[in-house]
Amino acid sequence: MAKLDNKVAIVTGGAGGIGAGIVRAYVKENAKVVIVDIAEEKGKALSDALNEQGYETVFIKTDLTDKASLQACVDEVIATYGQIDILVNNAHASRMQGFLDITEEELELSMKTGFFATFYLSQMVIPYLKETKGNMINFGSGAAMKGDKNQGSYVVAKEAIRGMTRVIANEFGEFGIRANLISPIAYSEGVEQWKEANPEYYEKVLEGIPLRRFGDVEHDIGPAAVFLASEDSKYITGQTLMVDGGSIKIY
Numbered sequence: 001m002a003k004l005d006n007k008v009a010i011v012t013g014g015a016g017g018i019g020a021g022i023v024r025a026y027v028k029e030n031a032k033v034v035i036v037d038i039a040e041e042k043g044k045a046l047s048d049a050l051n052e053q054g055y056e057t058v059f060i061k062t063d064l065t066d067k068a069s070l071q072a073c074v075d076e077v078i079a080t081y082g083q084i085d086i087l088v089n090n091a092h093a094s095r096m097q098g099f100l101d102i103t104e105e106e107l108e109l110s111m112k113t114g115f116f117a118t119f120y121l122s123q124m125v126i127p128y129l130k131e132t133k134g135n136m137i138n139f140g141s142g143a144a145m146k147g148d149k150n151q152g153s154y155v156v157a158k159e160a161i162r163g164m165t166r167v168i169a170n171e172f173g174e175f176g177i178r179a180n181l182i183s184p185i186a187y188s189e190g191v192e193q194w195k196e197a198n199p200e201y202y203e204k205v206l207e208g209i210p211l212r213r214f215g216d217v218e219h220d221i222g223p224a225a226v227f228l229a230s231e232d233s234k235y236i237t238g239q240t241l242m243v244d245g246g247s248i249k250i251y
């Protein structure tokens with residue numbers, strides 16, 4: 001038996017990067033996966049390619065910064081499958097900037113794609129997770145836990161997501177719902193672009209990884225996301241799981 005048999009999973013930012021890695025890992029455990037992303041071509045191509053291989057996915061074009069688009073997405077998932085078992089709030093867009101120069105636009109980009117999308121989707125999906133005793137996985141960051149300089153707009157959104165994850169774990173544990181957070185490091189398209197713009201920062205991050213490499217989106221982050229979504233982690237909630245090659249230790 002596969003670990004996610006008969007489960008319906010929503011993965012935001014599922015068209016690329018870590019999200020696409022999780023989509024691939026989930027379908028291989030027999031989940032039906034809803035790929036949610038603004039990148040229509042990439043999302044459709046991934047969905048079509050996986051469906052051709054015999055997996056079950058659907059792509060729903062969604063702008064995470066738009067609450068109406070989030071509601072339309074959830075409504076479509078329910079109309080299609082009638083249930084939601086797993087919500088992976090993975091997508092997050094942001095720009096690096098010195099604290100005093102962070103613009104309203106930059107702050108809004110990070111808060112809207114990261115924090116507000118995670119917050120509103122959680123509010124919209126938790127009633128369905130109550131029915132399935134489902135679970136959710138949110139995304140944090142080691143840079144946010146350390147408070148890296150020039151990452152202000154990203155850090156505030158990420159740590160708000162972590163706080164919210166603990167609230168959800170406490171508030172909905174009695175309904176059998178679990179909420180955990182992954183803090184990853186992986187070589188995604190986003191990291192590739194960031195590396196080009198910030199080669200020194202990239203080298204510094206790499207030097208700080210005891211396992212001496214960036215993770216693989218499907219084969220390093222995917223299994224952790226399968227674990228937290230499956231019965232294997234049924235007594236784990238409200239936790240931050242560092243899937244970062246050992247970069248950050250939480251004692």
Ligand SMILES: NC(=O)c1ccc[n+]([C@@H]2O[C@H](COP(=O)([O-])OP(=O)(O)OC[C@H]3O[C@@H](n4cnc5c(N)ncnc54)[C@H](O)[C@@H]3O)[C@@H](O)[C@H]2O)c1
Nearest residue numbers: 013016017018037038064090091092139141185186188190
């Ligand atoms: N990659 C890393 O090393 C790393 C490190 C720490 C934290 N993280 C976190 O992990 C998660 C995934 O990171 P990644 O590197 O794969 O990101 P990425 O930039 O490679 O991919 C993000 C995805 O989100 C989608 N997206 C962006 N804006 C959107 C919007 N408005 N509506 C819908 N979709 C939108 C993009 O199209 C893309 O497919 C993020 O929360 C990120 O902050 C990543």
